[in-house]
Amino acid sequence: MKQLSRFLLALLLVGAGLSSKAQTQSDSNTYWPAIKQEAKPWTRWWWMGSAVDKPNIDRLVKEYAGKGIGGVEITPIYGVKGDEANYIDFLSPEWVAMLKETVEAGKANQLGVDMNTGTGWPFGGPMVTDEYAAKKMLFHQLGELTDDEVKHYLETVKSSETEDLIALSAYNDANHRVDLLNEGSSLYDISAEHRQVIAITEANTGQKVKRAAPGGEGLVFNHFSKKATDHYLETFDAAFKGDPGVRCFFNDSYELESASAASELFDTFKALKGYDLALYAKELSGEGDESTIARIKSDYRDVLGDMLLHNFTQTWTNWAHSHNAITRNQAHGSPGNLIDLYAAVGIPEVETFQATSFPFLQDFIDSSDAKHTESNKLFKKFASSAAHMKGEALVSSESFTWLNEHFKTPLYQCKAELDELFIKGVTHLFFHGTAYSPERAGWPGWCFYASVHMDPNNPQWEHMDAMNEYIARCQSVLQQGQHTNDFLVFWSPDDYNTDAKSLDKKLTLHNSESWVKMPEIEKLLDKGYLFDFVTDRIIANAKVDGKNVLTFGKVPYKAIVMPGIERIKLETFKKLLQLAEDGATIIFSNLPEEVTGFKDYEEKEAEMAELVAGLNFEDNGRFQVAATGKGAIYVGDPEAALTDDGITRETLMDHHIKSISRKTDSGYYYFIANHEKEAVNDWLPFKYFAKNALFMNPMDGSLAVAETDGNKVNVHLRPGESMIVYFTDDDLTGVPAYQSLTEGNTTVLSNDWKLKALSGGPELFPAATMAEPTFWTDLQGDDYKNFSGSAEYSTTFKMGKPKAANYLLRLDKVEASVKVFVNDKEVGTLWSFPFELEVGPYLKKGENTLRLEVCNLAANRIRYMDRAGIEWKIFTNINIVNLDYKPLDASNWDVLPSGISGKVKLIEQNAK
Numbered sequence: 001m002k003q004l005s006r007f008l009l010a011l012l013l014v015g016a017g018l019s020s021k022a023q024t025q026s027d028s029n030t031y032w033p034a035i036k037q038e039a040k041p042w043t044r045w046w047w048m049g050s051a052v053d054k055p056n057i058d059r060l061v062k063e064y065a066g067k068g069i070g071g072v073e074i075t076p077i078y079g080v081k082g083d084e085a086n087y088i089d090f091l092s093p094e095w096v097a098m099l100k101e102t103v104e105a106g107k108a109n110q111l112g113v114d115m116n117t118g119t120g121w122p123f124g125g126p127m128v129t130d131e132y133a134a135k136k137m138l139f140h141q142l143g144e145l146t147d148d149e150v151k152h153y154l155e156t157v158k159s160s161e162t163e164d165l166i167a168l169s170a171y172n173d174a175n176h177r178v179d180l181l182n183e184g185s186s187l188y189d190i191s192a193e194h195r196q197v198i199a200i201t202e203a204n205t206g207q208k209v210k211r212a213a214p215g216g217e218g219l220v221f222n223h224f225s226k227k228a229t230d231h232y233l234e235t236f237d238a239a240f241k242g243d244p245g246v247r248c249f250f251n252d253s254y255e256l257e258s259a260s261a262a263s264e265l266f267d268t269f270k271a272l273k274g275y276d277l278a279l280y281a282k283e284l285s286g287e288g289d290e291s292t293i294a295r296i297k298s299d300y301r302d303v304l305g306d307m308l309l310h311n312f313t314q315t316w317t318n319w320a321h322s323h324n325a326i327t328r329n330q331a332h333g334s335p336g337n338l339i340d341l342y343a344a345v346g347i348p349e350v351e352t353f354q355a356t357s358f359p360f361l362q363d364f365i366d367s368s369d370a371k372h373t374e375s376n377k378l379f380k381k382f383a384s385s386a387a388h389m390k391g392e393a394l395v396s397s398e399s400f401t402w403l404n405e406h407f408k409t410p411l412y413q414c415k416a417e418l419d420e421l422f423i424k425g426v427t428h429l430f431f432h433g434t435a436y437s438p439e440r441a442g443w444p445g446w447c448f449y450a451s452v453h454m455d456p457n458n459p460q461w462e463h464m465d466a467m468n469e470y471i472a473r474c475q476s477v478l479q480q481g482q483h484t485n486d487f488l489v490f491w492s493p494d495d496y497n498t499d500a501k502s503l504d505k506k507l508t509l510h511n512s513e514s515w516v517k518m519p520e521i522e523k524l525l526d527k528g529y530l531f532d533f534v535t536d537r538i539i540a541n542a543k544v545d546g547k548n549v550l551t552f553g554k555v556p557y558k559a560i561v562m563p564g565i566e567r568i569k570l571e572t573f574k575k576l577l578q579l580a581e582d583g584a585t586i587i588f589s590n591l592p593e594e595v596t597g598f599k600d601y602e603e604k605e606a607e608m609a610e611l612v613a614g615l616n617f618e619d620n621g622r623f624q625v626a627a628t629g630k631g632a633i634y635v636g637d638p639e640a641a642l643t644d645d646g647i648t649r650e651t652l653m654d655h656h657i658k659s660i661s662r663k664t665d666s667g668y669y670y671f672i673a674n675h676e677k678e679a680v681n682d683w684l685p686f687k688y689f690a691k692n693a694l695f696m697n698p699m700d701g702s703l704a705v706a707e708t709d710g711n712k713v714n715v716h717l718r719p720g721e722s723m724i725v726y727f728t729d730d731d732l733t734g735v736p737a738y739q740s741l742t743e744g745n746t747t748v749l750s751n752d753w754k755l756k757a758l759s760g761g762p763e764l765f766p767a768a769t770m771a772e773p774t775f776w777t778d779l780q781g782d783d784y785k786n787f788s789g790s791a792e793y794s795t796t797f798k799m800g801k802p803k804a805a806n807y808l809l810r811l812d813k814v815e816a817s818v819k820v821f822v823n824d825k826e827v828g829t830l831w832s833f834p835f836e837l838e839v840g841p842y843l844k845k846g847e848n849t850l851r852l853e854v855c856n857l858a859a860n861r862i863r864y865m866d867r868a869g870i871e872w873k874i875f876t877n878i879n880i881v882n883l884d885y886k887p888l889d890a891s892n893w894d895v896l897p898s899g900i901s902g903k904v905k906l907i908e909q910n911a912k
Contacts, residue, residue, distance in 0.1 A: 039476040040070025044433030049079025051086035056438040061105040068468030071112030076119040076213030078877035089215025091239035103245040114248040119216030121252040124209040126218040127235040132228040133219040135202040135261040139285035142197040167200035167278035177279040202261040224262035226311040254333035260504045293500040295598040301497040305336015342386035349396040350383040358416045358675040360719035369405035376512035384425025385532035389551035393479045396428040400452040407858035410816035415832035419673040427478040459855045463817040466829035473698035481664035487559040488534040494596040528650035544582035559585035567594035570604040581629030587641040667728030674717040683712040696724035704738035720833030744908030760789010776899040788861035793852040804908035806840035812902025821851040856898035866891040
């Protein structure tokens with residue numbers, strides 16, 4: 001017999017005559033953390049055309065809260081054709097009134113409110129004049145000029161309405177250079193032989209806000225300029241006239257195009273890098289020795305990232321604090337160091353894009369329209385690393401973007417993606433997203449071009465509360481205590497930025513394989529080693545306490561691993577040696593021989609080589625180690641060095657179990673998940689453990705005391721299942737013991753089944769009777785094939801007096817979710833694999849009834865509408881596109897299977 005994971009609540013419940021819901025609630029008050037607003041999922045709330053009104057805001061906020069959504073992030077976006085009369089200009093008094101109405105409605109329904117500090121993306125709008133717009137550098141080779149010709153050129157540029165001169169320099173073949181904008185400088189400071197003059201001007205990129213809302217149209221502002229940032233934010237101050245009452249201001253991913261300049265650039269560069277960039281205009285333009293070009297451009301890109309950090313991110317964050325709010329930021333897509341940008345805000349946010357491959361879901365993914373994500377798995381740890389190093393609990397995620405084609409994303413596909421995000425450190429999930437849709441809009445309502453449509457017009461909205469409860473339970477745990485990651489892994493964009501090609505280099509989700517090249521670190525991750533990423537800037541401020549490296553003065557790590565890098569900042573190398581001297585463990589895969597940047601690099605490399613020569617290494621085969629001060633420096637295989645230093649891994653990965661853990665004052669929480677095709681039934685070793693272990697089921701809130709043997713726990717997880725394991729020395733009083741149950745006799749429910757449509761459209765299909773459950777889309781007639789909504793399958797069956805410890809109801813195929821009723825009592829909602837649940841407490845001797853309320857996806861009804869020529873794609877700007885960003889045409893879609901199909905089994909479960 002196959003062994004199954006079960007919480008032995010049934011015996012207690014049958015004896016007490018209680019429902020599982022009552023037992024769960026009682027246990028939740030004792031062991032589950034309180035469900036706070038941030039533990040619930042939030043959603044991006046697209047205000048299309050900002051055509052919102054008080055009655056619909058109040059109605060929708062109440063409905064969202066009723067389904068377990070904890071908050072909304074208002075992002076105004078393009079509008080709806082034919083609804084122009086209802087548009088509200090962004091930041092107008094009427095718009096601000098609607099924002100305040102949302103805040104008040106949210107307070108009344110315990111629902112939080114964030115807002116985008118703009119419309120569409122990137123930030124910009126009508127307040128952005130040419131002076132403050134995003135700028136790009138233009139290079140002008142002027143040839144051999146005289147002083148008079150230079151003066152004439154200066155006069156010509158001054159009169160230009162499109163370009164401003166920001167650098168003017170001359171150079172000759174002898175490599176002599178002069179900055180002609182420095183007071184007193186002259187062409188005659190260098191010899192005239194082969195003398196060339198080069199100018200750099202800045203001009204507007206011309207980029208406008210993408211997908212802008214009414215009143216938000218206009219140029220993108222210059223994110224590298226503090227003056228431009230301040231000017232942009234002044235518009236919000238004037239509109240709000242005080243605090244708007246939002247929790248958080250949000251910035252979508254960077255997404256500036258060709259932005260490469262700001263008037264502050266050259267002065268900032270000189271202050272940070274110690275040399276005049278204007279003198280190297282030739283190399284910056286791409287001319288000259290390739291190695292020199294690469295070094296200078298690396299410095300330039302480093303400074304650009306620094307300007308983005310200070311002039312935009314920190315300025316914007318300080319401004320938010322002045323309004324009693326925090327910031328939430330997607331740093332990816334930016335130039336510069338993403339982790340530093342994430343760390344500069346209140347809530348760092350990662351983004352998912354397209355579908356992840358999971359073995360247990362592979363057949364579904366391969367047969368659907370889903371595209372495999374381009375996101376590097378190490379990149380997904382960047383945002384959580386920033387929060388972990390600061391000791392912060394909240395890490396958010398823009399979730400489910402293009403997870404599948406429009407209207408084809410089942411909740412069971414979302415479940416695996418949720419688990420993956422949790423394992424990467426996400427604790428504050430945002431759906432992408434929910435379009436505001438007034439009652440007048442009809443079905444399918446207003447739809448955003450790229451979202452997964454988590455809204456009341458989605459048939460699976462009927463069962464969304466079950467998924468949201470799962471998310472809330474998981475996040476309530478994952479927000480507790482502190483992470484358990486052991487060590488830090490250094491990451492820098494310097495190797496990526498040391499490149500003679502192009503000018504600006506952005507670090508996007510889509511090209512992450514180019515700038516996160518760490519195969520040895522991927523191996524450590526896959527083996528279960530626990531780490532966060534760290535940067536030059538954070539290392540510069542790190543301290544040592546005993547053997548621990550402290551980030552932000554408070555969060556301890558046992559070591560710093562320096563993966564295979566070609567170059568390093570000399571200041572960082574020297575700081576690492578100092579940390580080792582003070583007691584830290586520093587592990588290099590290899591000792592870099594080059595330093596980053598241009599100024600005095602040969603002298604710096606010589607100094608670094610001298611420092612290396614002063615280390616006395618002993619060779620231990622897989623690594624070399626040098627004792628220095630109170631600490632040690634390793635060079636070689638990182639895993640061997642970690643082992644030698646006593647840093648162990650989480651071995652759950654050996655059993656194909658993914659995990660993340662948190663430590664609290666009373667114990668350790670583990671979130672574990674099985675994404676493989678095979679079930680896991682084994683005694684699993686946990687790195688962190690205590691005297692007692694508690695199984696906490698986030699699907700229904702039930703609890704059971706686990707079997708333990710030292711650091712091992714008897715774990716049973718079927719494909720797609722997840723669990724929370726809580727280790728504590730506290731006594732687990734009042735909780736039933738976990739007991740493995742084996743499958744006994746199986747009864748196939750063989751009486752006739754009745755099928756009837758409950759709600760949906762375009763029309764309710766005719767009722768039907770069938771010998772065995774069949775997808776309603778397999779029945780004859782277009783009414784069945786076109787229908788999207790909910791329908792009920794029902795049957796009866798007779799039983800003798802229930803004798804087994806429990807009974808398992810197992811459904812063969814479900815598309816896409818189902819709520820189960822036994823004898824008219826709600827048992828639970830099945831929205832992910834495995835589609836089965838325990839029903840023992842609800843059964844009785846004699847005749848029993850089973851009702852299965854099934855919700856399918858919206859795709860079939862959309863297919864019908866496109867085939868019938870019914871116009872629903874009524875949105876301006878991009879309107880509605882498919883996964884390939886081509887106009888969506890659902891008329892050629894295949895009908896998606898809908899309902900339930902196959903055998904419905906009632907299986908006895910008995911104690912082993």
